[in-house]
Structure formats: C-alpha cells, structure tokens
Amino acid sequence: MLSIGKLSATTGVKVPTIRYYEEIGLLPEAERSAGNQRLYATKAQERLAFIRHSRELGFSLDDIRELLSLSDRPDMSCAAADVIATRQLGFVKDRITRLQALQQELERMLTQCAQGTISDCKVIEALSNHENCLHPHHGEV
C-alpha cells in the first residue's frame, strides 16, 4: 500500500491532482489508514497511469471517464473507444492546421518589422488590420 506521496512520485501526477481526481470520481475513494491518510494498491497506480497518459494525449477528463468505464468491460466491442480516439485525432489535426496558419502569420509580422519605432511597427499594424492577413483565422486556437 502506497501513501499518496509515493503514488504521486511513481506516476508523476501531483498530490493535489490525485485528490482532485478522487473528488470528481475519476479515481475511486481511497482506503484510509488508521490516521485517515489515503492508501493505494497497485491497481490505483495503473488507473492513474492510464489517466495521465490519456491527459498527455489531450483527452478531456470526460473522455477519460468514458475510456475508463470501457476498459472495465472487456467483453464489449471497442468501437466506442475508437470513436473517442478518432474524435480526438480530429481535434488534434484541426488544431495543427490552425496553428500552422498562425505561425505563418506571426512570422510574416516579424519579418516585416524593421525594428524601428512603434509608429511604423508592422507587428502592431498587423494586429490592427485583420484584412491584411494571408489566412483567415477565427475562433479558438
């Protein structure tokens, strides 16, 4: 049985984050020692590693909740898991596309700036006038 600190150290998830995951029901309520401190078995380590890796891949906590509940039902079709992962892949691709447009835009702003004064700074000017943009860009990046 591991303390929350050891679990944190072995998984790389911070202590308050582990408590937060328990609070929102991503992790089951931990057993407690006589002195009311959380104790974890190996299973919790695996579950937390799963959560961490999923977060690193950009899945939302809601997605992860669903993926975890799927992983608890080994006999079911994995189509649902594929749907979630495919959706995530879509988000990622979309974000890359947007960010590449932003990159070009920022590079253009910067290369045009002659390092003079603000009054003829192309960076400030470019921010003022969306019309000059090479790419349309809207909404969140």
Added chain:
Amino acid sequence: MLSIGKLSATTGVKVPTIRYYEEIGLLPEAERSAGNQRLYATKAQERLAFIRHSRELGFSLDDIRELLSLSDRPDMSCAAADVIATRQLGFVKDRITRLQALQQELERMLTQCAQGTISDCKVIEALSNHENCLHPHHGEV
C-alpha cells in the same frame, strides 16, 4: 455613437465579452447614455478589433494589454512588441511539434486496433502503457 449591441455586431465580439474586457481594464470605461447604457465611438471599435485579432493569433489578454499600451506610445522602439510576438511564435511552434507527436500516436493506436473487443483493443492498451509510445510526450498540449 454605437450601442454595445451594434459594437458587438460590427466587431464580432460578443456583448458580455465586451463588458468583460471593460471590467478587466482592456477597454476604457464606456461613456453612458442618459439611461446608463454604454455608448462607443469609432476608437473603441478599432481597439476592440485589435484585441480580437490578437486573441485569434493566440495572444493572452496580458500580452494584449502590453501590446495595447505599446501601441499608445508611437515614439518608442518596437523591440518590446517583437519580444512578445517572438515569444508567441515560440509557443505556437512548440505546440505544433507536440501536437504532431500526438497525432502520430493517435494514428498508431487507431490503425493497430482490429475493431474487436475491449480486451484486445489497442487503443485502450496504448493508453495503459506509455512505454510503448514512439514519442515521449509530457505536460500540456
């Protein structure tokens, strides 16, 4: 003089967002009509367009605050503006790199999945075992 609704319509920034920008000091306090409703001149439109475009390019509100205060001092060197834009470009490039790694990882997960049951689903398995990843990936994406 425009009402907040008209300003919203001409800039594409939602009404509550305009009020929020005023609240946090990104926009100066608006003049008011006899009946206490906000009234905006053309200048506010330009400032709001600047903010909007900057947000679309991924700048934080703090960055924008600084860029706006720079744009109010036309005689200053624009080096500071370049620093902010360069930092932003760095963030963007970094994010693209991370997201491309995630994309590969997600694609690998999905192509390996044979659409069977959860128990042999490569998506679920890949999420469990970070060790199998082609790329290291940590922290926020």
Added chain:
DNA sequence: CTTGAACCTCTAGTTGCTAGAGCTCCTATC
C-alpha cells in the same frame, strides 16, 4: 520523545469567458 516532512480538509484563485436571474430602458407600432 521530538522534530519536521508529509498528510488532512477547506476555500479561493487561475484564464477567458458564458449563462442566468431579475431588473430597467429604448424604440416601434397602434
């Protein structure tokens, strides 16, 4: 047995908004 690191709970803060309640105002139509 003492010290201090690690644990506990609880509240509040972060970013950039968005949603809702409950009210007032303005404008268009009759």
Added chain:
DNA sequence: GATAGGAGCTCTAGCAACTAGAGGTTCAAG
C-alpha cells in the same frame, strides 16, 4: 400616448483542470 418586446443593465455563479494557501493532524527518522 400606451404598450410590447428586444436590448440593455448589474450581479452572481459556472466551465475546465487544476494550483495555491491556510490551518491543523499524523507519521517516521533520529
């Protein structure tokens, strides 16, 4: 001039996914 309803007002609370801090308890090493 009355009235309906859309637009405006303020205020509070909520979203994701944590993070930070206060103030108190427990555990383990020396």
